[in-house]
Amino acid sequence: QKEVEQNSGPLSVPEGAIASLNCTYSDRGSQSFFWYRQYSGKSPELIMFIYSNGDKEDGRFTAQLNKASQYVSLLIRDSQPSDSATYLCAVNDAGGTSYGKLTFGQGTILTVHP
Amino acid sequence: ETGVTQTPRHLVMGMTNKKSLKCEQHLGHNAMYWYKQSAKKPLELMFVYNFKEQTENNSVPSRFSPECPNSSHLFLHLHTLQPEDSALYLCASSQEFLSYNEQFFGPGTRLTVL
Numbered sequence: 001q002k003e004v005e006q007n008s009g010p011l012s013v014p015e016g017a018i019a020s021l022n023c024t025y026s027d028r029g030s031q032s033f034f035w036y037r038q039y040s041g042k043s044p045e046l047i048m049f050i051y052s053n054g055d056k057e058d059g060r061f062t063a064q065l066n067k068a069s070q071y072v073s074l075l076i077r078d079s080q081p082s083d084s085a086t087y088l089c090a091v092n093d094a095g096g097t098s099y100g101k102l103t104f105g106q107g108t109i110l111t112v113h114p
Numbered sequence: 115e116t117g118v119t120q121t122p123r124h125l126v127m128g129m130t131n132k133k134s135l136k137c138e139q140h141l142g143h144n145a146m147y148w149y150k151q152s153a154k155k156p157l158e159l160m161f162v163y164n165f166k167e168q169t170e171n172n173s174v175p176s177r178f179s180p181e182c183p184n185s186s187h188l189f190l191h192l193h194t195l196q197p198e199d200s201a202l203y204l205c206a207s208s209q210e211f212l213s214y215n216e217q218f219f220g221p222g223t224r225l226t227v228l
Contacts, residue, residue, distance in 0.1 A: 004156070032213040043204055043219040044157070051214060088157065092213040100145065100211045101170060104157040 002027045002093040006105035013112055019076040021108050023089030026070070032100075033065055033072045036088040038107065044088055048074060079112040086110070117141040118220035120205050126226045129195060135223045137188040137205030143218075145211040146188040148180060151202040151222070163188060164211035195227045 003026045013019045021035075032051055036044035050056045050063040050072065062075040072091075076083055089105040117140040127133050139146065148160040162170035163182040177199075179191040188205055202222045208215040 034216075043221050045219070046216050049214075049216065090157075099169075100208060100213050100215055100217070101159060101162065102217065103159075106154070106156045 002103055004089055004091050004093075004103050004105040006087075006089050006108050008106055008108060010109040010111050013079050013110070015079060015081060015112055015114050017079050017112075019079045019083065019110055019112070021074040021076075021087050021089075021110065023072045023074075023091075023105055024070055025072070025089075025091045025093075025103075027091065027093045027103075028067075028070065030091045030093060032092040033063070034090040034102070035061075035063060035074045036090060036104075038086045038088060040085075076110075079110075081112050081114055084111050118205060118207055118218050120203075120220040120223050122223060123221065124224045124226075126228065127192070127195065128228050129197070131195075132191070132193040134192065135190040135203055135205075135225075137190075137220055139186055139188075139205075139207040139218070139220075141207060141218060143207040143209050144185050145208045145215070146182060146185070147206040147208075147217065148188065148190050149204040149206060149219075151204055153201075157204070161190075162211055169211055192225075195225075197227050200225055200227045 035048040038044045048063040056063045060077045064073045086107040088107045090102040093103040145164045150158045161180040181189040204222045205220040206217040208217045
């Protein structure tokens with residue numbers, strides 16, 4: 001059974017701080033890694049994706065991928081109360097193929113307090 | 115909201131009822147997905163259609179029956195459901211069923227089985 005593991009939290013950080021969200025995965029053949037944000041009562045929306053080892057930055061968000069350690073993380077700089085949501089890590093688990101079958105982690109609840 | 119719509123948004127049904135969920139995407143995508151999101155559990159892929167052909171059935175019970183008449187529409191037909199089938203059912207679409215294609219989610223249908 002291919003797995004994607006996240007700490008369920010809740011992770012609580014003060015406004016302006018860096019929030020660090022972590023995810024590990026079991027399928028060494030995974031090629032694509034996604035971070036989705038889901039507000040309460042809403043559907044998931046993509047905020048970052050990463051395919052290559054290293055860092056990828058987009059505004060206040062940085063995704064970090066280490067395929068050797070099977071680890072992907074999301075850093076949110078200058079956290080705002082509006083960042084309070086559940087963050088879902090998703091990994092393509094098609095056995096090293098290019099198919100878009102995703103396995104999701106259970107999500108980390110992030111709370112940013114003023 | 116995204117270019118993926120779902121109806122109805124809320125549905126309450128008895129165990130002997132037959133109902134259908136509808137999904138429509140206005141993004142010109144060729145792949146469509148059904149996911150189930152239950153409380154305290156990760157998002158679970160149910161079915162995938164790529165260019166109207168079913169490419170994934172993730173061991174879903176036969177009381178759930180998908181239908182994809184064209185690339186823009188996806189249905190999930192429900193019959194003789196169980197209370198444990200109560201969940202948020204999310205539809206998603208992507209350009210194709212490939213690992214690097216972003217999946218866009220609809221708002222979901224909140225299903226309650228009595």
